[in-house]
Amino acid sequence: MKILHTADWHIGKVLHKHSLEDEMQLFFEWLLDTIEAEKVDLLLVSGDIFDIANPSANDRKTYYQVLTKLAAMQIRVIITGGNHDSIGVLNAPKEILNAINIDVVGGATQPITDELILLEHEPDGQSLVVAAVPFLRDKDLRSLSTDKAFDSRTQAIRAGITAHYKTLHEASNSLYQGIPTLAMGHLFAIGSLTSESERDIHIGNAAAISSEAFGTLFGYVALGHIHRPQVIGNNPLVRYSGSPIPLSFSEKKDTKSVVIVELKNNTFEEPRVIPVPKARELKKISGSYEEVEAKLKVYSPDFPLPSFVELEVKEDAFSNLILSNLESLTEQYRQDSTFKILKSRPIFKTGVKDTSDLFVAGENIEDLSPIDVFKKRIESEEITADQTSQLLNAFTELLEIVQTESI
Ligand SMILES: [Mn+2]
Incomplete structure (x- = not known):
């Protein structure tokens, strides 16, 4: 059998x-x-x-x-x-x-x-x-x-x-x-x-x-x-x-x-x-803006379906120019038939901070799991390690109930 x-x-x-x-x-x-x-x-x-x-x-x-x-x-x-x-x-x-x-x-x-x-x-x-x-x-x-x-x-x-x-x-x-x-x-x-x-x-x-x-x-x-x-x-x-x-x-x-x-x-x-034969490549391209741009230029995947690409641009200092360049780079390849840019993350070591910088610069809220967000939230409270773990357990329990609840 x-x-x-x-x-x-x-x-x-x-x-x-x-x-x-x-x-x-x-x-x-x-x-x-x-x-x-x-x-x-x-x-x-x-x-x-x-x-x-x-x-x-x-x-x-x-x-x-x-x-x-x-x-x-x-x-x-x-x-x-x-x-x-x-x-x-x-x-x-x-x-x-x-x-x-x-x-x-x-x-x-x-x-x-x-x-x-x-x-x-x-x-x-x-x-x-x-x-x-x-x-x-x-x-x-x-x-x-x-x-x-x-x-x-x-x-x-x-x-x-x-x-x-x-x-x-x-x-x-x-x-x-x-x-x-x-x-x-x-x-x-x-x-x-x-x-x-x-x-x-x-x-x-x-x-x-x-x-x-x-x-x-x-x-x-x-x-x-x-x-x-x-x-x-x-x-x-x-x-x-x-x-x-x-x-x-x-x-x-x-x-x-x-x-x-x-x-x-x-x-x-x-x-x-x-x-299982690979139908689509998932590809992460990272480096400085210039490196990412160069790597993208020579990237020519050969799979039955267009690749899904994630760009990660790492620069030392915050720059609006890099941000807008990255946007036009993504735009430039929008019509490409061999790959699609699914997301692009700029990461700056130093630079301006605003309220959205509660998370690491370049991290989108949709990339975080609910538990990550909850952890960030309780980090800002002055509570003991014991209380933290109790809260985390309670949150996980609620999350499981919500996620596994049958419709
Ligand atoms: Mn599964």
């Missing part, structure tokens, strides 16, 4: 007001071709299907078009919800998708054993149990860990997630004895290398999960949430597939990929990483 693991599609993602729809479409075409060429039997998508809880009609259309094509290929598909997804949006078409071999687990289920999906006697005679665990929200975790008192919320969350996996492992053992198991997950694992496009989960990521919580319980663990492809705890069978396309400039050097793992004679073989 051949399994393809991907995650973090983030359909609908916009980068500095520019849609990533075109590279997403190219990825889907490539994915369908790869599934066919590799003769994949099972596709796993570990959360963050959509970028926002209430995706546009167009983004939903994209999703259903892909699912329709997958169904026509007669493979099994298992989709779980991520922290960006609305449980309701993913689960609404659950029954109809089920009829075409697509299982959807938008949020934690009641009973928990509904998260176990049995694939029985696939063409090669191989069976498999998939513990399709979606992103676990606070309320899902509390129900499992009420019998114990924990020193902190962090500990309670960690224990809740660990208990969730353990319960599924035990249930699978008693219901489907002897059948290999695989777990999906959308969580923050200890030791994972992040980029700038993941949204913090569970108190600012403080409740990171050790790979031991699930690594030894399941034959393969297909993780989502972290956008850089990576192995966790040195175990090639516990890994993040990463997002299929770069979702932020911090991922510009990543090689995006999907994972193929084969299950043969009840054993998971060493997974293979298949790189």
